[in-house]
Amino acid sequence: MANLNCAEQNRFLSRVKREIVKYSISSEDLFGYYTVPIRYEGLPYDLPFVYFVNRGCAYDRMGACIECNFGRGQRVPDEQLIAQLGKIITQFYGWPAIYVTPSGSMFDDSEVPEHVRLEIFRLLRAGNFKFVATESRAEFLTQSKIHAVREVLGDDVEFEIGLGLESVNGWVRRNCINKMLSLDSVVTAIELCHQCDVEVYAHVLIKPPFLNEFEAVEDAVKTATWAFEHGVDRLGFALTNIKAGTVTRWLAIHGIYQPPTYWSVLQILLSLRPEWLSRVGLFGFDSAVSIEKPAGNCPSCSPHIRSLLQTFCYTKDVQYLRQAEAYPCQCKYAWLDEVRRPCLPLRHRVVRYYEELGRDFLGDKWWESNRNSVLTDLLEDG
Numbered sequence: 001m002a003n004l005n006c007a008e009q010n011r012f013l014s015r016v017k018r019e020i021v022k023y024s025i026s027s028e029d030l031f032g033y034y035t036v037p038i039r040y041e042g043l044p045y046d047l048p049f050v051y052f053v054n055r056g057c058a059y060d061r062m063g064a065c066i067e068c069n070f071g072r073g074q075r076v077p078d079e080q081l082i083a084q085l086g087k088i089i090t091q092f093y094g095w096p097a098i099y100v101t102p103s104g105s106m107f108d109d110s111e112v113p114e115h116v117r118l119e120i121f122r123l124l125r126a127g128n129f130k131f132v133a134t135e136s137r138a139e140f141l142t143q144s145k146i147h148a149v150r151e152v153l154g155d156d157v158e159f160e161i162g163l164g165l166e167s168v169n170g171w172v173r174r175n176c177i178n179k180m181l182s183l184d185s186v187v188t189a190i191e192l193c194h195q196c197d198v199e200v201y202a203h204v205l206i207k208p209p210f211l212n213e214f215e216a217v218e219d220a221v222k223t224a225t226w227a228f229e230h231g232v233d234r235l236g237f238a239l240t241n242i243k244a245g246t247v248t249r250w251l252a253i254h255g256i257y258q259p260p261t262y263w264s265v266l267q268i269l270l271s272l273r274p275e276w277l278s279r280v281g282l283f284g285f286d287s288a289v290s291i292e293k294p295a296g297n298c299p300s301c302s303p304h305i306r307s308l309l310q311t312f313c314y315t316k317d318v319q320y321l322r323q324a325e326a327y328p329c330q331c332k333y334a335w336l337d338e339v340r341r342p343c344l345p346l347r348h349r350v351v352r353y354y355e356e357l358g359r360d361f362l363g364d365k366w367w368e369s370n371r372n373s374v375l376t377d378l379l380e381d382g
């Protein structure tokens with residue numbers, strides 16, 4: 001597999017993920033859209049988020065990203081793919097802005113061959129959108145691929161590429177997510193996009209698997225700070241949800257992990273420099289694949305806080321965050337207790353959870369013969 005960033009792979013998590021993946025996406029879920037609340041040209045806008053599943057994410061097949069189940073695919077003949085995607089995209093002709101993405105990377109030729117990619121951008125060009133966005137893993141971007149798309153879109157269209165960053169912490173990326181990503185590749189991709197007059201949107205995961213609420217806040221704030229300091233134009237925080245066929249689901253069932261609370265989300269947003277807030281959005285309220293347990297607070301305050309968070313996304317007005325933060329609900333005390341409760345360092349907890357995962361998925365015998373190498377890798381990882 002040329003191009004894939006195997007140096008950053010956590011082989012243990014890959015192995016567990018491949019065991020857990022019995023779930024596959026149903027064919028009616030291969031194409032679709034939902035909308036994401038954003039602010040566009042000074043007004044609230046429901047950005048159509050159009051997705052298609054073709055051959056699937058190359059990294060998903062290697063067991064990467066243990067919280068995600070969207071990477072699986074089945075090959076769709078090129079003509080059928082273009083026709084089905086065209087039906088969805090043309091519904092939005094006349095709208096100013098659109099986001100179109102495969103389940104992995106728009107610029108991975110093995111997932112979206114170049115002639116298919118260019119055909120998709122011709123469909124977008126024909127719709128006269130003023131703003132077009134997509135996403136790709138950083139290492140699949142090259143100048144010639146971006147130029148080819150730019151040529152189809154024309155210079156007058158604002159073009160944005162979303163890069164999955166998730167966490168700036170290399171230990172978390174490898175041992176809690178298995179993202180298989182080096183920060184160097186992100187830095188290179190940011191420079192490349194800017195040279196090609198493409199804006200960069202960084203995807204940051206709120207609360208990677210294994211992290212608690214306190215660690216999640218710290219991780220997301222550090223990651224966003226790194227991203228803005230390295231020149232990203234906009235940033236989207238993804239709320240981790242629990243979905244079928246993921247290691248995260250197993251962790252949730254075993255009481256090891258819960259999706260982030262809105263209290264943590266608010267804390268993250270309110271910790272950012274005010275000048276960055278207008279460039280930040282949230283997603284994960286909806287998903288292409290059904291959510292078993294969403295991020296959020298208790299049932300009593302979740303609808304209200306969610307609505308304020310979405311209003312913030314539409315307006316970028318910090319007063320909605322302050323209003324949400326001040327909302328009186330008992331569950332805030334439980335969150336504060338959790339944030340303040342002393343607990344074992346993340347590394348030590350992950351050692352314990354790897355053992356539970358290893359024994360459950362790979363068997364006691366496998367674990368006994370491999371525990372030393374798995375735990376040495378984990379503990380010696382810088």
Ligand SMILES: [Zn+2]
Binds near residue numbers: 298300301330331332
């Ligand atoms: Zn509540």
